[in-house]
Amino acid sequence: MTVSKQSVRRSGPEDPVRQARAELARKIDAYVGTQVRRETDIPGLTLVRRTELTAPACMTYEPSVAIIAQGRKRVELGLTTFIYDESRFLLTSVDLPITSQVVEASAAAPFLALSLKFEMTMVREMLSRDEIPPPDTPPDTPAMATGATTAELLGACCRLVELLNTPADIPFLSGLIQREIIYRILRGPEGARLRAIATLGDQSHRTAKAIAWMRVNFAKPLRVEDLAQMAGMGVSTLHHHFRALTAMSPLQYQKQLRLQAARTQMLTDGLDAASAAFAVGYESASQFSREYSRFFGQPPMRDIRTLRAPNSPPMERAGQQ
Known part of the structure; x- marks a missing residue:
């Protein structure tokens, strides 16, 4: 077991949050093993384990919640930086192009986390119930927020991961537990934006x-x-x-999506810069190169060579929340 000694030492019956967090860390660590990332048989649930820090990586986060059982991560959305760790979850309510980086992880205390994508039909179903009173109208804040990770939320996550040991129970029970997780989030102040996005006509x-x-x-x-x-x-x-x-703005949003997609195609599919530019919608290869250099800090093919270098720090793949 590779959960940090500090986490185990602080856990105890007098602190249900730490106790639930340590249990979730053990379950994620046991299921992922030596892998970095595992898609599970539970729809939308991904488990992540990293033993080293990562380089800043550009990707798009989908509507989801990301909960860290051990470690810390930094996410940049525009000029806003979000830090989430063992005590705070990250809520994303729409598709957002971001820069993400694991900033706390080691072989002795690996980064252990789960992400759960939301089905908006399930969110709307929860909102139709009287048990979830409407909060104040959300302010003009981004569709990304952090919130305090409670013992109740961690407990539901533990039960969801535990289902992986009994696959026959997943079709019936996973939806029930996911609804509980959504319920816990909607009850908190961070759920106001998720509510607004899921509410038809808003x-x-x-x-x-x-x-x-x-x-x-x-x-x-x-x-x-x-x-x-x-x-x-x-x-x-x-x-x-x-x-x-x-x-x-919409144009800035489109540009980030295009540049991220082009980088992925060059890195994974071996496309040259001009081919990648045209594939993502650019009409001018020179304009693509200028915008790519401004966004990633160096021209396209030099950036790709840097990423492929043996001594380069690892990067997350898209979807690794």
């Missing part, structure tokens, strides 16, 4: 529809007027709510 929900379309169609030409019409909003209103949710 402006946050309309903006989220536009974001979802862009996430799939980022390579297509973008007219903000068409995007606003799709969302049923005026252009200025869409700009306001889009920036509030994503911390960037």
Whole structure:
């Protein structure tokens, strides 16, 4: 067992949060083993284990909750930095291009975490129940937030991971436990934005529809007027709510998605810079190279060579929350 001695030493019956956290760490560590990342048979559930720090990696987080049982991570959304660790979870309510980095991990105390993607139909089902009173209207803050990890939330996560030992129970019980996890989040202040995005007709929900379309169609030409019409909003209103949710404008959002996709294609598929540029929607290879250099700090192929170098620090793959 590789859970840190400090975590075990502090655990005790007088502290249910630490006790539940240590139990979750043991379960994740046992199931992942020596792997870095494991997709599970539970829909949307991914477990991650890292024994070393990672280089900053650009990727897109989907609507989900990420809970760390041991270690720490930093996420940058625009100019805002989120730190989440053993005491705070990360909630993402729409697809967001971010920069992510594991900042606390070692062989003696590995980074251990789980991420659970949300099904918005399940969130809406939970919101229809009277047991979840509506909170105050969420302020104009990004669709990403951290919240205190409670013993109740950790307990539900432990039971969800425990289901992996009894696969026959997953079809019936996993949905029940996922609903409990959503319930715990919606009851807290961080759940206000998730509620707004899941509520049909709400402006946050309309903006989220536009974001979802862009996430799939980022390579297509973008007219903000068409995007606003799709969302049923005026252009200025869409700009306001889009920036509030994503911390960037629609054009900046599209650019980040394109550059991330191009980097992935060059790194994993072996495409050259010009081919990757055209594949993600650029009409000019020189413009792509300029924007890529500004975003990643060096020209495309030099960046790819750096990432492939044997002494380069490891990078997370897309989806590793």
